[in-house]
Amino acid sequence: MRKVAVLGIGQTKISEHWGISLKEIAGNAIFAALEDAERESVEGIFIGNMLSGSLNKQENLGSLLPDWAGLKPVEGVKIETACSSGGSALRAGLIAVASGEMDSALVVGVEKMSDAKLLETTSALATAADADYETVHGLSFVALNALIMQRYLHQYGWDHVDFAPFSINAHQNGARNPYARLQSIITEKEYQDSRMVAKPINLLDASPIGDGAAAVLLVAAKIPQNNGISNLVEIIASAVSTDTLSIHDRKDPLRLSAAEISARRAYSQAGIEPDEIDVFELHDAFTIMAALSLEACGFSPPGQGPRLGLDGEITPDGRIPISTFGGLKARGHPVGATGVYQIVELVTQLRGEAGENQIEQANIGMAQNIGGSGATAVTHILKKN
Amino acid sequence: MRKVAVLGIGQTKISEHWGISLKEIAGNAIFAALEDAERESVEGIFIGNMLSGSLNKQENLGSLLPDWAGLKPVEGVKIETACSSGGSALRAGLIAVASGEMDSALVVGVEKMSDAKLLETTSALATAADADYETVHGLSFVALNALIMQRYLHQYGWDHVDFAPFSINAHQNGARNPYARLQSIITEKEYQDSRMVAKPINLLDASPIGDGAAAVLLVAAKIPQNNGISNLVEIIASAVSTDTLSIHDRKDPLRLSAAEISARRAYSQAGIEPDEIDVFELHDAFTIMAALSLEACGFSPPGQGPRLGLDGEITPDGRIPISTFGGLKARGHPVGATGVYQIVELVTQLRGEAGENQIEQANIGMAQNIGGSGATAVTHILKKN
Numbered sequence: 001m002r003k004v005a006v007l008g009i010g011q012t013k014i015s016e017h018w019g020i021s022l023k024e025i026a027g028n029a030i031f032a033a034l035e036d037a038e039r040e041s042v043e044g045i046f047i048g049n050m051l052s053g054s055l056n057k058q059e060n061l062g063s064l065l066p067d068w069a070g071l072k073p074v075e076g077v078k079i080e081t082a083c084s085s086g087g088s089a090l091r092a093g094l095i096a097v098a099s100g101e102m103d104s105a106l107v108v109g110v111e112k113m114s115d116a117k118l119l120e121t122t123s124a125l126a127t128a129a130d131a132d133y134e135t136v137h138g139l140s141f142v143a144l145n146a147l148i149m150q151r152y153l154h155q156y157g158w159d160h161v162d163f164a165p166f167s168i169n170a171h172q173n174g175a176r177n178p179y180a181r182l183q184s185i186i187t188e189k190e191y192q193d194s195r196m197v198a199k200p201i202n203l204l205d206a207s208p209i210g211d212g213a214a215a216v217l218l219v220a221a222k223i224p225q226n227n228g229i230s231n232l233v234e235i236i237a238s239a240v241s242t243d244t245l246s247i248h249d250r251k252d253p254l255r256l257s258a259a260e261i262s263a264r265r266a267y268s269q270a271g272i273e274p275d276e277i278d279v280f281e282l283h284d285a286f287t288i289m290a291a292l293s294l295e296a297c298g299f300s301p302p303g304q305g306p307r308l309g310l311d312g313e314i315t316p317d318g319r320i321p322i323s324t325f326g327g328l329k330a331r332g333h334p335v336g337a338t339g340v341y342q343i344v345e346l347v348t349q350l351r352g353e354a355g356e357n358q359i360e361q362a363n364i365g366m367a368q369n370i371g372g373s374g375a376t377a378v379t380h381i382l383k384k385n
Numbered sequence: 386m387r388k389v390a391v392l393g394i395g396q397t398k399i400s401e402h403w404g405i406s407l408k409e410i411a412g413n414a415i416f417a418a419l420e421d422a423e424r425e426s427v428e429g430i431f432i433g434n435m436l437s438g439s440l441n442k443q444e445n446l447g448s449l450l451p452d453w454a455g456l457k458p459v460e461g462v463k464i465e466t467a468c469s470s471g472g473s474a475l476r477a478g479l480i481a482v483a484s485g486e487m488d489s490a491l492v493v494g495v496e497k498m499s500d501a502k503l504l505e506t507t508s509a510l511a512t513a514a515d516a517d518y519e520t521v522h523g524l525s526f527v528a529l530n531a532l533i534m535q536r537y538l539h540q541y542g543w544d545h546v547d548f549a550p551f552s553i554n555a556h557q558n559g560a561r562n563p564y565a566r567l568q569s570i571i572t573e574k575e576y577q578d579s580r581m582v583a584k585p586i587n588l589l590d591a592s593p594i595g596d597g598a599a600a601v602l603l604v605a606a607k608i609p610q611n612n613g614i615s616n617l618v619e620i621i622a623s624a625v626s627t628d629t630l631s632i633h634d635r636k637d638p639l640r641l642s643a644a645e646i647s648a649r650r651a652y653s654q655a656g657i658e659p660d661e662i663d664v665f666e667l668h669d670a671f672t673i674m675a676a677l678s679l680e681a682c683g684f685s686p687p688g689q690g691p692r693l694g695l696d697g698e699i700t701p702d703g704r705i706p707i708s709t710f711g712g713l714k715a716r717g718h719p720v721g722a723t724g725v726y727q728i729v730e731l732v733t734q735l736r737g738e739a740g741e742n743q744i745e746q747a748n749i750g751m752a753q754n755i756g757g758s759g760a761t762a763v764t765h766i767l768k769k770n
Contacts, residue, residue, distance in 0.1 A: 063757055073627050078464070080447070
């Protein structure tokens with residue numbers, strides 16, 4: 001297969017975009033990515049989206065977006081793997097270009113969640129869990145994560161406040177990101193005093209939903225090199241793994257085995273060890289997920305994830321900087337778009353264009369996008385060329 | 386890219402499956418395809434489905450199905466392009482195997498539509514149309530097709546009864562297919578006397594929805610050849626094209642330009658002309674769509690599609706046999722599954738295993754799966770090896 005590089009990136013601010021529709025939000029990210037890549041056309045569009053059917057009463061984005069963006073008759077397809085839809089769309093576009101089936105592909109993640117009532121949104125998000133065995137009991141998605149966090153606190157003896165650094169770091173970084181939904185810093189006291197959502201998860205453990213879109217333009221890596229374009233970012237690993245959908249079916253609900261397997265495969269493809277990762281955009285939908293992801297990807301022994309936060313290892317100048325533009329927690333989590341935001345942010349870091357959020361020595365970055373409570377894990381590793 | 390062959394096929398009867406859930410229906414098709422291929426594992430699952438989120442309150446099929454089918458931790462993904470989701474899933478699996486990213490892929494189309502109230506189903510199906518410009522006016526999907534058919538009758542001077550042969554042929558073939566939802570033959574008088582749905586589309590112009598799943602196992606074509614497996618069916622062309630989502634945006638709403646373009650590309654990839662196609666599984670969601678598809682794919686001049694039916698050219702012994710197992714009209718149209726049913730049926734014909742439905746001299750077959758009112762068209766050509 002051919003090597004694939006990211007030639008262009010684009011994103012919209014994550015917010016409540018009452019004045020524009022899903023297709024316009026997606027279009028804005030598409031136009032930004034095309035402009036960044038100095039291209040006017042692509043050969044295919046891969047759309048990461050989870051909820052357009054239920055919340056926006058609009059499927060068939062695979063023809064709506066090419067139509068809206070003036071790219072018709074190129075092929076388009078919507079890819080869904082719950083909250084990892086963006087990462088899965090990237091992988092689909094990557095394979096299409098790597099295979100030679102097409103020379104360029106636009107990967108767009110988009111979600112518009114403000115159109116629906118909050119209860120509808122909560123119900124729609126719960127479709128990421130098992131309808132027959134989890135949702136039927138009234139478990140919302142945050143409730144499932146609360147069960148996991150409660151068990152983690154009990155089994156490993158951590159206090160809730162030990163998770164504060166994940167939230168504080170995300171807000172610190174998000175405050176400097178103009179595209180972030182939440183741009184305010186928080187204190188440990190504010191974290192502790194925050195309103196409870198589903199015990200022990202409080203408001204500052206949880207990521208905010210929102211409306212937003214991000215896009216990346218993929219090309220065969222050799223093509224732009226031949227055209228003399230420098231500063232290319234190459235995708236050097238792509239791996240997906242799955243686990244049971246229901247958390248009660250897992251031998252150990254405190255281990256994200258899909259994340260472990262996909263990260264291990266990605267390291268192997270890239271020929272690197274975890275300590276060679278300079279920046280890690282992880283799936284911190286809840287603070288507990290940040291800890292579990294760090295453990296699954298080999299940055300911490302099981303049960304010791306919070307230690308990385310307490311020791312200052314996850315901040316921009318730490319050993320393994322995470323959520324460098326705010327992560328899901330502060331940048332925001334428009335679910336199907338999140339995986340593509342992660343890639344846009346990694347490329348920005350690896351290009352050295354991250355401004356105040358720039359990590360020093362950013363040569364290799366990893367993104368991990370998770371769908372369901374660890375049911376699908378999509379891992380990509382990118383490298384500055 | 387490598388050549389890709391279909392090694393195994395499986396399908397369930399299309400019906401109202403009240404006793405089993407979506408994952409069980411999909412599982413039954415998966416198990417049948419694995420058994421047919423004499424395999425126990427695959428490297429990835431590509432799921433064509435449109436409505437699981439809205440009708441079954443279940444997304445994340447990409448991890449649910451590997452989990453249910455005992456194939457975890459293989460990667461899985463749901464692909465949606467409205468009613469062409471099955472065809473798009475086939476294309477995604479095809480590219481993944483052709484690229485060398487994986488050596489085997491299971492493509493599953495599944496839809497469970499009986500769980501919801503009929504009005505919910507009608508609303509959910511309408512998400513294939515443009516929410517901002519079509520559905521907002523109360524246009525259902527059948528109403529959109531009725532507008533197209535009405536215009537066709539007016540512009541080309543046909544009578545409604547001239548479309549009867551499409552429905553009669555589909556029912557004739559479906560009556561011999563144990564997997565078909567409708568297994569009864571119909572007469573021209575019954576067609577004419579059928580209840581009106583949305584003028585001029587009556588009940589016997591329209592395909593029935595249903596619950597069902599179909600699956601195909603794809604492998605690199607050389608691998609089974611090396612193992613001495615004969616009777617292989619190879620996929621020799623795959624092309625997708627898009628048109629405007631709204632029909633009012635088209636210069637000529639009576640031409641399916643996406644179907645035209647994707648068919649032309651497929652012929653070019655396969656190096657054949659339309660008259661070399663021995664059997665054509667087309668997207669006869671409505672009789673008007675059968676006529677328009679035949680015209681778009683070069684079997685008839687524009688406006689003359691009904692002539693093929695009237696002249697007996699579409700029956701099993703005609704020049705271009707269509708809907709040989711009943712088509713969408715009689716086999717049934719579980720929307721996201723339909724594109725994979727088409728492939729299962731083509732493979733059955735090309736293997737010479739179609740029994741009473743067998744077409745003579747079946748060497749090359751074409752399937753065309755359409756999403757929206759012609760917005761996405763997915764065309765595949767298969768050849769007996």
